[in-house]
Amino acid sequence: GPRASFAGRIILHNDGQLVIGGGVNISITGVFIETKDRLFTIGESLKMTIKSEEFGVPFNVTAKVIRYNADSKYAVGYGLMFEDIDEVHIERIREVVDRLNGSSTQLDADDSKLAR
Numbered sequence: 001g002p003r004a005s006f007a008g009r010i011i012l013h014n015d016g017q018l019v020i021g022g023g024v025n026i027s028i029t030g031v032f033i034e035t036k037d038r039l040f041t042i043g044e045s046l047k048m049t050i051k052s053e054e055f056g057v058p059f060n061v062t063a064k065v066i067r068y069n070a071d072s073k074y075a076v077g078y079g080l081m082f083e084d085i086d087e088v089h090i091e092r093i094r095e096v097v098d099r100l101n102g103s104s105t106q107l108d109a110d111d112s113k114l115a116r
Contacts, residue, residue: 003027004100008052012063012078014044021077024052028093030063030081040065045083054096061085 005025010033012019021035031050040046044065051058062084069076 001027001029002097002101004097006052006054006096006100008050008054011049011051012040012046012080014040014046024050025075026050026093027097028082028090030066030079032075032077032079034075034077036076038068038070040068040078042067046080048080054100055092059086059089059092061089 003025004027008022008024010021010024010031012021012033012035017039019033019035019037019039021033021037024034025032031048042065046063046065047060048063049058049060061082063080063082065078066081067079069079
């Protein structure tokens with residue numbers, strides 16, 4: 001599906017280690033987070049908090065590590081797939097991606113709240 005890049009911080013953690021990454025690319029199925037901290041393993045499930053002006057209130061999801069890119073020709077960091085995500089959050093992500101990609105035709109009340 002469509003993806004969008006947005007400014008924000010993402011906090012990733014398992015019960016022992018924590019990474020804060022930025023420069024995020026998001027879709028309704030997952031995210032890519034830029035970080036040089038390589039603490040997690042492929043296949044591991046992590047708790048994630050997404051904080052961004054675009055979303056208003058921070059929200060939490062569970063995501064699985066799909067890949068780590070260390071090649072600095074591209075963004076360095078983790079690709080994660082959402083595992084346990086509330087339908088409400090999926091809708092918010094869809095709205096934000098549409099808005100950032102300019103494919104939303106009308107702004108409703110929700111959009112004006114998010115775009116402070």
